[in-house]
Every structure is written in C-alpha cells, then in structure tokens.
Amino acid sequence: MNAPLKELQPNAKVLKDQTLLEAVNAALFTAMGNDDDVVLLGEDVGMNGGVFRATAGLQEAFGNHRVMDTPLAEALIAGVAVGMSTQGLKPVAELQFMGFVFPAFEHIACHAARMRNRTRGRLSCPIVFRAPFGGGIHAPEHHSESTEALFAHLPGIRVVIPSSPRRAYGLLLSAIESPDPVLFLEPKRIYRSLKSDIIDDGQGLPLDTCFTLKEGSDITLVSWGALVTETLDAAHELEAHGISAEVIDLGTIKPLDEATILASVMKTGRCVIAHEACHSFGVGAEIAAMLAEKALFNLRAPIARVTGYDTIMPLPTNEHYYMPRTNDIVEAAINTLQYE
C-alpha cells in the first residue's frame, strides 16, 4: 500500500511503526524545529498534548510562547491565527474536532481564504487549520461528521486529507510550508489503526497530486481519508473476482488533481467514488461532474458513488448503519462492470 521508502537523506531518521497520530506529531516537531515562525495554538494542545496526543511533547520542547493553550473559543483561535499569519508567522491552529469548526468558519471563509486576494498579494494567511474528522469511533454527538465539502467549496484555501501515516507526515509538512491557508483534516478512525515506518527527513509530499495506491485496468476506485482503507480492501477482493481495480487516494481535495483521475478513467472507462460524507453536493459529485465534462465518451458505465446518507450521523449505537463498507464498494464496482 505504501510506496517503497525513499533513499535516506543525511540527518534523516527512520521512525519505526508510526501511527497516523505519531506521524502528525513528528511532522509538527520537525516543522517547529526547522522554522521559528511555526507556532501552535488550540484547546488542550499544550500541557495535555491534545485530546488525541497529536501535539504531545511540543510545549515542553518549544515553550508555551510557541505552543499555546487558548481559551475555549474557536472563532478566536481562527481569527488569532489570521492575525498572526499576516505578520509572517505560520500558525498551526488545532480545532479539537471538525464538528466544532463552525465558529471558525467565518475567519476561514471571510478572511484566511481571501486576504491575499483582497490585498492584491500584500498580505497572506499561511495557516494550517488541523482538525480530526469522520466517524466510526463511537464518539458523542457532533464528533463524527465529514464536512470537507463545505470547505472545498471555498475559493482560496486548500483542503488536504491524509490516509496513511506516511502521507500524514509528508502532507502536513507541505501544508505548513504552503503560502496559502490549508484545512488539514485528520481521519481519526485510522489515527491508531494503521502503522508504517516514516523517514523523518523534513520532506513534504506534493499538495497538487492525487496518489495512485494501486494500479489496475478494469475500474478506477477513488476515495480519501479513512475510507481509503476499505477501498483498498475492496480492490483486493475484486482482484479475487478477476477484476483489476486502480485505487486513487485524493490526498488533496482542493484544488483537485483532475489529471490523475482523468488519465485513470480514460484507461479503465469505469469509476466508483467512495466517501464517508453525506451523498449529495459533495466532493464525489464534483469528481463525477468533472468526469462527465471531460471523459464522457470514454465512460463505459455510469459513475457510481458509495457514500454516507443525506442524514444526520446517528449516535454510536446505529452509527455503523451510516458508514460505507468494503462490501458496498465491491458491489458498486461489480454493478458498474455489468454495463457493456
């Protein structure tokens, strides 16, 4: 599932068996160590090291002037990050859960995303807004939604979602280096479930390309975030049915790397998009529209979406009914392949 490790750079350390959380932590350590302008702020990020431990050890290492426990106020956190960034700092602002991003929305949409444009490039907002998101961990109300599309709709920001420890490390470093604001969404369902070795060499991964995790010729499966795990599982099951599926992890949702998806679908003629977010008006719809615009005559079957429902995420007892499963992706793929 992961590309082979790159050649080791001098100074690079290999971190063994890292979880996605540890990868985020390692990227933050490296970014803060390399650049004094990188600062962290949020609720419980300092002394407690974050409610998921993503920022563990950072306040001890870099001091409370660079790792700041803020009062409980997301509008404040985002707005303060906007102000800091206009002065050349590179704030990494943690929103404790994506469900609590809404007070910050105004600052993301009305300021961070627009500052460069409004000032004709004089001021800018190189902020990373980090937030854990997604369902499947039996969390309380408002802790399980996937609302990436709300943000992908905004001009002027990037939306990045890693799906493995290595991509979390590389994409977060690039997000921090990005001269523009980035919403960095961390799929908390796989915070601790996936492990891989990471080369801690300070090298980022590109924010302008999707990742082709598996090559195939019969059908293209597109996904992002935690559901990439099920999508890969589905591809392997399809293999057993003699179906060769290509798997693309978006990585960066916005701006979308259309070229990689297009090239794949031109080749396979079939596409299933799998996402945990609600069905309608989402990132899946955007991909489908793009394919309809640019690859219609290469399509050999309708594009299918395997998604959550247009419902409120149920509380934990019934949460599993909402979540798309491997089998749903397999079925959609087999259906798609039935068209001639």
Next chain:
Amino acid sequence: MYQALKLPLDQCHRFINADGTLKHTIDEQEFPLLLECYKAMMQIRIFDKKCVSLQRTGRFGTYPSVLGMEAIGIGVGKAMEEEDVFVPYYRDQATQMLRGVSLYEILMYWGGDERGADYQNCRQDLPNCVPIATQCTHAAGVASSFKIRKEKRVAVCSLGDGASSKGDFMESLNLAGTWKLPMVFVINNNQWAISVPRHLQSGAERLADKAIGAGMPGEQVDGNDVYAVYRAVKRAVDRARAGKGPALIEAISYRLCDHTTADDASRYRANEELEKAWEFEPVKRLRALLENKGLWNESQELAWAEHCQANTDKAVELFLNTEAQPPHAMFDHLYAELPTQLEEQYATLLARHHA
C-alpha cells in the same frame, strides 16, 4: 494551581461549610428541602458511578461524569418551576433528573441512542448541548419567547467555566441584559475545561463579574453547598419571573473526575490538588449537617443508598435490554415528512442492511 481552587471558595457565598457546620443559619423550614436535596445528590452520585463503570466495561459511550458537581445540578433543579425551561450543556444529569428526565433516558442518550433526548416529561426542555456555549443563545431565544408571549416563565441556562470564554456566552449575556430577558445563567466552574485550568480561560478574578458589563447582577456561590446554589438560583429565577431581568451565577466547584471517560486527568492535573478538592466535596458536608441536626443517620444512609442503587440497576437493565432502533431510524425524524427525493437512499439503506 491551588490558587484557583482555594481563593474563590473562601470569598463566595456559602451557608454550609465543608465540615458540615453552618456559616449562616438556615431557616428550620428549609430542612425538609435539604433532605430532599441530599437524597437526590446521593441518587445522582450512585447513578453516575454506574455510568462510568458501564463505559469501562464497553456497554456505554463516552460519558461526562458529574462527580463533585452534584450540588450545582440539584440546587438548580430545585430552584426551577415545572413550567420553566432548562437549557443544559452536557454535564447536567443532576438537574435533568429533577426536571423529570428519567435515568433510563439519560442512559439511552449517553449509551448512543437518540431516543434518550425524547424526554417523556419536561417536553419543552432543550436536549444536551455538546457544541460549547451555543446553548446560551438558545436560552436567550427561549426567554425571548416567554417575553413576547408575556408568560411568567424563566429559562435557565447552564454552562462550564470554559464555555464562558466563547462569544456565544458573551453575546447571550449582552442580549439578556439589553432586552431584560427572563433568564438565569449558571456557570458550573469546576476549575477545568478538559486540561485547561480556570486561570487560562480568563484574566478576570471572578467569572461572575462578566455580568457587570452586561448590566445584570452576577454572584459567586459555593457550588459545593447545595443550599447556597439553591438560594442564589431561586432568587435569580424569582426576580426574572417578576420581570426584573436576568442574572448570572457562578457556582464554584471542582471536577473530581476525568473530563469524560475518554480523558485521563492525571496527565495534566496534580494529584495533591485533587485530594485537596475532595475535602470540599458537596455530599459529605450535607450529610454531616443533616446528621448533626438529627435528620439523618447511618441506617437511613444505608437504606437510601440501597434504594438509589436499585433505581439505577432497574434503569440500567431496561437500557441494556432495549433493542436498538432499526437502520432507517436515521431517516425517520430528519424532516417532518421524508422528502420523496430521499426514498432512493432509504431503499439503498434497507437493501444494504436487509431490514
């Protein structure tokens, strides 16, 4: 760290000292009420302990205990009239119980089932509110509806010390003062917002002082003294009902538990502080007072504890034996009527889960 714990407790309004002696006399007529408060506090403490253990054994969701803060919830609940509306945050099981939310409903909600918010009593009370401080704005809306309809009812809104940092709280406070709304804000100042101590939330010495800028009275009370809480909230509720406007009450207490079952407070909180805080806890002092007055004794204590345990066990059994909702429950209350456009998704869900 001790500073936050000690200082306000010495200055704020209190009747019952930590050792059960009286700082101010309490009218004899009030003792039956105190006895009820004590019984309710015991019920919630026993129930709360069971909730934590249900979570530990994997039969419950993440749960925010009220250990150490029972007096606030019970004091608030006792001060409200049935026709008032309670607008809770998520650590308000004690008040909710007095409002008529059943232990079973509380279990259902924290056990991860929406039916736990369909209260069979107190039908107008708002459900638990997880997005911090947002409930304050709703409470202002509830109070506004009373005002518009000229009803003599009061909205009581509960929030944490951390929540007092949010704009929603300050904005609601401002509106309540401006429109003279019939509402009462109660801050459960348990000294911590997860790992963030009270002094990192605000430079103000007293959160109650936030009332000043909003043009309403603000009062600090010992939140571990149920009578002090009751008196302060009752006075504020009566005043609001009489059309004299809102008030803010800061109840000083201490979170004797982890933030929730998902938290480990030993990572950020000194054990000495926790041990010290147990000296001020609310149940013990009330028991001492009642015993001194000859209104309570060891055998009553044992019998009542057994009763509370039985209530708890009965509710837990019902909860554990309740069948989960069918898969399509997620569509059932989405809109007043299911839009036809959603029928296809509904069918997909049924097909996937063979229901």
